[in-house]
Amino acid sequence: MIRPIRQAAVLGSGVMGSGIAAHLANAGIDCLLLDLVPERLTAEEEAKGWTLDHPSVRNRRAADAVARLTKTKPAALYDDAFVRRITPGNLEDDFAKLSGVDWIIEVIVERLDAKKALLERVEQVWRPGTVVSSNTSGISVNAMAEGRSAAFRAHFLGTHFFNPPRYMPLLELIPGEATDPRVVNGMRRFCERKLGKSTVVAKDTPNFIANRIGTYGILVTLEAMAEGGFTVEEVDAVTGHAMGRPKSATFRTLDLVGLDTFVHVADNVHANVTDEAEQAAFRTPEPLKAMVAAGQLGEKTGRGFYLKRRTAEGGSEILSLSLKTMDYGPQKKVSSAALEAAKQAKGAAGKIKALLAGGDRYAELAWTLLKKTLLYSAAKIGEIADTVQDVDDAMRWGFNWELGPFEVWDAIGLKRSVERMEAEGETVPAWVKAWLVEGHESFYEQGDEGPRYANAGGFRRVERAPEAISLSRLKAQGRTVLANSGASLIDLGDGVACLEFHSPHNAIGGDILQMINRSVEEVRRGFDGLVIANQGKNFCVGANLMLLLMEAQDEEWDEIDGIIRLFQDTMYRLKRFEKPVVAAPHRMALGGGVEVCLPADRIVASAETYFGLVxxxxxxxxxxxxxxxxxxxxxxxxxxxxxxxxxxxxxxxxxxxxxVSTSGHDAIRLGLLRPTDQVAMHPDHLIYDAKQAVLKLAQEGYEPVRxxxxxxxxxxxxxxxxxxxxxxxxxxxxxxxxxxxxxxxxxxxxxxxxxxxxxxxxxxxxxxxxxxxxxxxxxxxxxxxxxxxxxxxxxxxx
Structure with a gap:
C-alpha cells in the first residue's frame, strides 16, 4: 500500500539517473533531477561573468544531463516534449523539495558510505509515507538502511533498473529486512502498470538475480574459451542466436556494457561471498584486467573485444581481439555442422537442442557453458530468489535470453541432462535430484489454469498480472474460434474477440485478408467488438512483397489489381463495421501493417511501436x-x-x-495516430488495454462510422x-x-x-x-x- 506517485525525485544525474528521470517523464510523472553543485566554473561560465553562486552554475550538472536527453541515441524519451516534465536542480538548494514528492530514487556512485550519508540527509526532509529507493546494481539494501528509523526503513527498498531504462524491461525490486511487504507489492504494481516494467523480487544478495547469474555465465565462458583455445568470434557464434540469446552474444555485450562496469560487478560478488569456489569463479581473468588497465573498455572508448575502424577506401571494418596476442585482426567466418543445425532449427528450444547434438567442438563448448550456468542457477534458488520463475524471468527480461535457465533445462531434457552432468563428475543440487526422485521430468508443466513451475511440495501456478493476456495460452485452452494459415480469431472473453496474425513476419497476404472478412461476420454474430493484435516479434512488416514482385515481373496486372482491391475493400468494410474495432500494434508496424490499423475506431499502441507508411x-x-x-x-x-x-x-x-515513429507517442506527433488513440506502457498489457477500449466503446453505445x-x-x-x-x-x-x-x-x-x-x-x-x-x-x-x-x-x- 503506497501513496499515489505523481511526483518523483532522482538524486544523481549520470547516465542511469538521467535515464530513469526520462522514463519517469515518459510515464507522465513530474520529476526533480538533482546533482552536486560544481566546484569550479567552466570557461564559458567565466566568459559570461558568472560566479559559483549563479543558479545556472549550481544546477549545471543536472541541467546538462536534461539537455542531453533530447540528443541521446537511442532516444531516452518517447517524445522530446516530455523533457519539460523534468526539473533540474542541485542537492543543496533544492534538497528541501524532497518533502513534496512521492518517490525518491537515489542513483549516485556505487559506494556504501556515500549512499548511507545521502540517505541520512534524505530522512531529515523525508515525508512519512514517501517511498525511498536505491538504484544499486549490487550493494546491500540492508547495509544502506542501517541507522535509519523504523518508519523510513519500512518504506525503503532497492529498485535496480537495467540500462537503458526505457528499453530494458527488467526492474529488480529488493526489499530489505524491514521493508513493509505492502510497499513492495504497491511498488511492483505501480512499476508494472505505470512504468511498463517487468518486475521480479530479488533477495538482498550481491548483484541480486540477473547480474549474479549473467556475470557468472560470462566468467565461465572466458574460462572455457581459454581452456579450449576459442576465438572471440567463435564464442560469439556459439553464445548468440544459436543458444537463444541476443545477437550481441558474449563479447559484443561486454563491449556495450563496458568492461570496467563488468569488472566492478564481478568484483562485488568476489568480495561479498564466503564460499571459496564461488569466490574463485568470480575472480576477474587477467586478460580482462589488462584490457581495463589499457583503457580498452568497449564502445565507450572505441575499442574492446571489437574495434571498428575506417578502411583506406573510406568504408569501415570491424576487427576482433586475439586474447593470445592482445592485437586486433580481421574477423574470421565461423561455421560448423552444429552451428548450421542451430541456424536451421525453429525456436530457441529447437536451436539449443540442435546445437548440443551437433557433435563438434562448438557443441561441446555450448554444453560446457550451459551445464555450468544451469547448475549455478539451481544452486542459487533460495539464496538469490525464491523461485525458478523469478530466475527465468530475470534472465529473459534483463539479459534478453529467449529462455531462462530452467526453461532451457526443460528444453534439453532434465532427466537426461542431469544424468550426463553426474557422469561427468558434476555436483547436482540436492533439490533438483529430489525433484527427479519424486517422478518429475521438468521444471514447468501445463496445468488446467496455465503453466506451473517446480516449487517445494509440488508445482505452483505461474503468477502473471491479470492484464498479461497470453494468446498462446488462450489457444491452448481451446479458445480459437476461426483459423487459417495466416491468422486466427480468438475469444478473449467478456464478448471481445481478437484477430491474431501468424503468417511469416506477420506479412499481409490473401489468407489474412480472408480471415479479417470471416472475423467480421463471426463478431457480428457472437461478439461485442474486435481487437486486432498479435504477440509476434513485430505486429506486421507490411504486405507480402515477394508475391507482389513475382506478379509484377510476370506482368499479372489483373492479379495485382485484384489483390489491392481486396485489401482496400477489406479495410473499408472494417471501418464501416457496426461494432467497435481496436487495433493494438507493437514494435514494427510498417506499410500494410499501418493500413490495417488506420480503419480502427481506436488504436492502442505499445509505447515501443515503430509505425510508418514506408x-x-x-x-x-x-x-x-x-x-x-x-x-x-x-x-x-x-x-x-x-x-x-x-x-x-x-x-x-x-x-x-x-x-517511422520512434515510439507510440511519436506516432501521435507525426499524425499517424490520433490524439484520441492510446499508448500502453507495458507490452504484456497491450491486448488487455485494447480489450478494455473495445468494452468502453461498446458500453457507450457504439455507432458505426458513416x-x-x-x-x-x-x-x-x-x-x-x-x-x-x-x-x-x-x-x-x-x-x-x-x-x-x-x-x-x-x-x-x-x-x-x-x-x-x-x-x-x-x-x-x-x-x-x-x-x-x-x-x-x-x-x-x-x-x-x-x-x-x-x-x-x-x-x-x-
Missing amino acids: EFGVGLIPAGGGCKELALRAALGTLPEDDLQPAIQRVFETIGMAK EERFRVAGRDGGAVLKLGAYLMKESGYISDHDYLIASKLAHVLTGGDVPAGTLVTERHLLDLEREAFLSLCGEPKTQQRMQHMLGTGRPLRN
Missing part, C-alpha cells in the same frame, strides 16, 4: 487506404474556411519521406506538392524515380485532377491509390527497389 522505400505508395486515411484526417482536422495545403503538405512529407464527403486540395494543391519535389530533384536531393513516385503521391493526396475544395468520397481516393500503385509496379526501377529490399533488407536509391 512504401516509398520500395518504389510504391500506400494503396490499402493509407493515403486516403491521412488525407481524410487532414481534411477533417481543418475548418472549411481554413487552407488545407499545410496539412496535406505534412502528410505528403510523412509518406514521401517514409517517416462515410461523408471531404474536401481535397485538388490540382492546384497537387501542383504545389510537385513543385516542391521538383526543386528537390533539381538540387540533387532525390532521384528522377523518387520524383515520379512523389508526383503520383501528390496526385492521390490532393484528389486528382479536380478543382481545389472539391468534395470527394473515400472510394474516389482509393481508386486513385490503386491506379498509381499499379502504374508504379510496372516501373523497372520500382521492381529493382523491391528486389533489393527483399535481398538486403535495405532500401535502394536508384
Whole structure:
C-alpha cells in the first residue's frame, strides 16, 4: 500500500539517473533531477561573468544531463516534449523539495558510505509515507538502511533498473529486512502498470538475480574459451542466436556494457561471498584486467573485444581481439555442422537442442557453458530468489535470453541432462535430484489454469498480472474460434474477440485478408467488438512483397489489381463495421501493417511501436487506404474556411519521406495516430488495454462510422506538392524515380485532377491509390527497389 506517485525525485544525474528521470517523464510523472553543485566554473561560465553562486552554475550538472536527453541515441524519451516534465536542480538548494514528492530514487556512485550519508540527509526532509529507493546494481539494501528509523526503513527498498531504462524491461525490486511487504507489492504494481516494467523480487544478495547469474555465465565462458583455445568470434557464434540469446552474444555485450562496469560487478560478488569456489569463479581473468588497465573498455572508448575502424577506401571494418596476442585482426567466418543445425532449427528450444547434438567442438563448448550456468542457477534458488520463475524471468527480461535457465533445462531434457552432468563428475543440487526422485521430468508443466513451475511440495501456478493476456495460452485452452494459415480469431472473453496474425513476419497476404472478412461476420454474430493484435516479434512488416514482385515481373496486372482491391475493400468494410474495432500494434508496424490499423475506431499502441507508411522505400505508395486515411484526417482536422495545403503538405512529407515513429507517442506527433488513440506502457498489457477500449466503446453505445464527403486540395494543391519535389530533384536531393513516385503521391493526396475544395468520397481516393500503385509496379526501377529490399533488407536509391 503506497501513496499515489505523481511526483518523483532522482538524486544523481549520470547516465542511469538521467535515464530513469526520462522514463519517469515518459510515464507522465513530474520529476526533480538533482546533482552536486560544481566546484569550479567552466570557461564559458567565466566568459559570461558568472560566479559559483549563479543558479545556472549550481544546477549545471543536472541541467546538462536534461539537455542531453533530447540528443541521446537511442532516444531516452518517447517524445522530446516530455523533457519539460523534468526539473533540474542541485542537492543543496533544492534538497528541501524532497518533502513534496512521492518517490525518491537515489542513483549516485556505487559506494556504501556515500549512499548511507545521502540517505541520512534524505530522512531529515523525508515525508512519512514517501517511498525511498536505491538504484544499486549490487550493494546491500540492508547495509544502506542501517541507522535509519523504523518508519523510513519500512518504506525503503532497492529498485535496480537495467540500462537503458526505457528499453530494458527488467526492474529488480529488493526489499530489505524491514521493508513493509505492502510497499513492495504497491511498488511492483505501480512499476508494472505505470512504468511498463517487468518486475521480479530479488533477495538482498550481491548483484541480486540477473547480474549474479549473467556475470557468472560470462566468467565461465572466458574460462572455457581459454581452456579450449576459442576465438572471440567463435564464442560469439556459439553464445548468440544459436543458444537463444541476443545477437550481441558474449563479447559484443561486454563491449556495450563496458568492461570496467563488468569488472566492478564481478568484483562485488568476489568480495561479498564466503564460499571459496564461488569466490574463485568470480575472480576477474587477467586478460580482462589488462584490457581495463589499457583503457580498452568497449564502445565507450572505441575499442574492446571489437574495434571498428575506417578502411583506406573510406568504408569501415570491424576487427576482433586475439586474447593470445592482445592485437586486433580481421574477423574470421565461423561455421560448423552444429552451428548450421542451430541456424536451421525453429525456436530457441529447437536451436539449443540442435546445437548440443551437433557433435563438434562448438557443441561441446555450448554444453560446457550451459551445464555450468544451469547448475549455478539451481544452486542459487533460495539464496538469490525464491523461485525458478523469478530466475527465468530475470534472465529473459534483463539479459534478453529467449529462455531462462530452467526453461532451457526443460528444453534439453532434465532427466537426461542431469544424468550426463553426474557422469561427468558434476555436483547436482540436492533439490533438483529430489525433484527427479519424486517422478518429475521438468521444471514447468501445463496445468488446467496455465503453466506451473517446480516449487517445494509440488508445482505452483505461474503468477502473471491479470492484464498479461497470453494468446498462446488462450489457444491452448481451446479458445480459437476461426483459423487459417495466416491468422486466427480468438475469444478473449467478456464478448471481445481478437484477430491474431501468424503468417511469416506477420506479412499481409490473401489468407489474412480472408480471415479479417470471416472475423467480421463471426463478431457480428457472437461478439461485442474486435481487437486486432498479435504477440509476434513485430505486429506486421507490411504486405507480402515477394508475391507482389513475382506478379509484377510476370506482368499479372489483373492479379495485382485484384489483390489491392481486396485489401482496400477489406479495410473499408472494417471501418464501416457496426461494432467497435481496436487495433493494438507493437514494435514494427510498417506499410500494410499501418493500413490495417488506420480503419480502427481506436488504436492502442505499445509505447515501443515503430509505425510508418514506408512504401516509398520500395518504389510504391500506400494503396490499402493509407493515403486516403491521412488525407481524410487532414481534411477533417481543418475548418472549411481554413487552407488545407499545410496539412496535406505534412502528410505528403510523412509518406514521401517514409517517416517511422520512434515510439507510440511519436506516432501521435507525426499524425499517424490520433490524439484520441492510446499508448500502453507495458507490452504484456497491450491486448488487455485494447480489450478494455473495445468494452468502453461498446458500453457507450457504439455507432458505426458513416462515410461523408471531404474536401481535397485538388490540382492546384497537387501542383504545389510537385513543385516542391521538383526543386528537390533539381538540387540533387532525390532521384528522377523518387520524383515520379512523389508526383503520383501528390496526385492521390490532393484528389486528382479536380478543382481545389472539391468534395470527394473515400472510394474516389482509393481508386486513385490503386491506379498509381499499379502504374508504379510496372516501373523497372520500382521492381529493382523491391528486389533489393527483399535481398538486403535495405532500401535502394536508384
